[in-house]
Each structure stands twice: as structure tokens, then as C-alpha cells.
Amino acid sequence: MEDVLRNASVKRITAEMHHLGIAGQVTILSDSARSAAEAAAALGIEVGQIASSIVFKLPDGRPLLVITSGAHRVDTALVAASIGVEELHRADADFVKSASGISIGGVSPFGWQHDGSLANPEPVVLIDEALAAFDLVWAAAGHPHAVFPTTYEELIKSTNAQPLIVGD
Numbered sequence: 001m002e003d004v005l006r007n008a009s010v011k012r013i014t015a016e017m018h019h020l021g022i023a024g025q026v027t028i029l030s031d032s033a034r035s036a037a038e039a040a041a042a043l044g045i046e047v048g049q050i051a052s053s054i055v056f057k058l059p060d061g062r063p064l065l066v067i068t069s070g071a072h073r074v075d076t077a078l079v080a081a082s083i084g085v086e087e088l089h090r091a092d093a094d095f096v097k098s099a100s101g102i103s104i105g106g107v108s109p110f111g112w113q114h115d116g117s118l119a120n121p122e123p124v125v126l127i128d129e130a131l132a133a134f135d136l137v138w139a140a141a142g143h144p145h146a147v148f149p150t151t152y153e154e155l156i157k158s159t160n161a162q163p164l165i166v167g168d
Helices: 009-019 036-043 076-082 094-099 131-135 154-161
Strands: 050-057 063-069 122-127 137-143 147-150 160-164
Touching: 009 131, 009 137, 009 147, 009 154, 036 050, 036 063, 036 147, 050 094, 063 094, 063 131, 063 154, 076 122, 076 160, 122 131, 131 154, 131 160, 137 154, 147 154
Parallel strands: 050 137, 063 122, 122 160
Antiparallel strands: 050 063, 137 147
């Protein structure tokens, strides 16, 4: 499992955590954390404490990152209406990798490889208000086996996320 810590994405997320002042340490899970339920089971926590990073594609082609509680499904119609767009498009694995520099299953809420250009713009970021109910939440750290502890407040500060009710 030490190989996970040498993964380029995990190293980038770890460096970004340090830069942002996030004190939590990356934890390597023996089993995959590709789903919120898997991650919660591995950590022995409530599924709602998992801060899942879900990527969508906005109608103008920009990425939309929704940091949602693992207990929720994103209501795409609700989110689209809340941010004033007609609809959200599902992002395929290639779009997610291109937008974030991270493969699906390990997408972190920050540390994305974007340069702000039209070809690789900074994501629009929303955060599920349901995560505020927990003192500690866990997010992916660039790999399906890597997660880190943080707080709702730290996620807002580190991502400039807009709080929103994103689903039920």
C-alpha cells in the first residue's frame, strides 16, 4: 500500500493539503473507496461523513464539482435550477481525468490540474450543506485507496465552494 503514497495524484493532493493548512493525514485503505459506502465501511464511520467529489459538465463545457454527502444522490435538476443552467451533463471518465488530473474513484475536492484556460478551466464548486452536520468528514486524496479527514468549513475555504442543498 506504500505505492499509493507515491502516486502522483496523491502526492499532489498531499502537497496541496499542506499548502492549504489542512492538518489531517492521508489514510490508505486496504480496500477500494470507490463508493461512499465502501469508504465509510473501511473507516468505521457514517456514510454521510464521506465528502464525495462528483464531477458534472456544465452546458458551456466547464467542469462542475459537487462535493456531496455520501448519504445523498445529487439531484441534477435541483442543482441546475439553483445555479441557473438548463441542465447538468454527466461527465465521462475522460472528462473527469482531463478536468481534474485524477481518475474517477479518487477525485479530490482540490489539487486539480487546471490552468484556467478555456481548454482547462477552473471548476465551479458546490458543497452539500448536509456535510455541515458532521464535525469530521473524509474526502478522496487522489486515489481510490487514499482518503483524508477534514471539516465542512475547511472544504469551503480550500475550494471556494458555494454551500447548497444538492439532494436528499
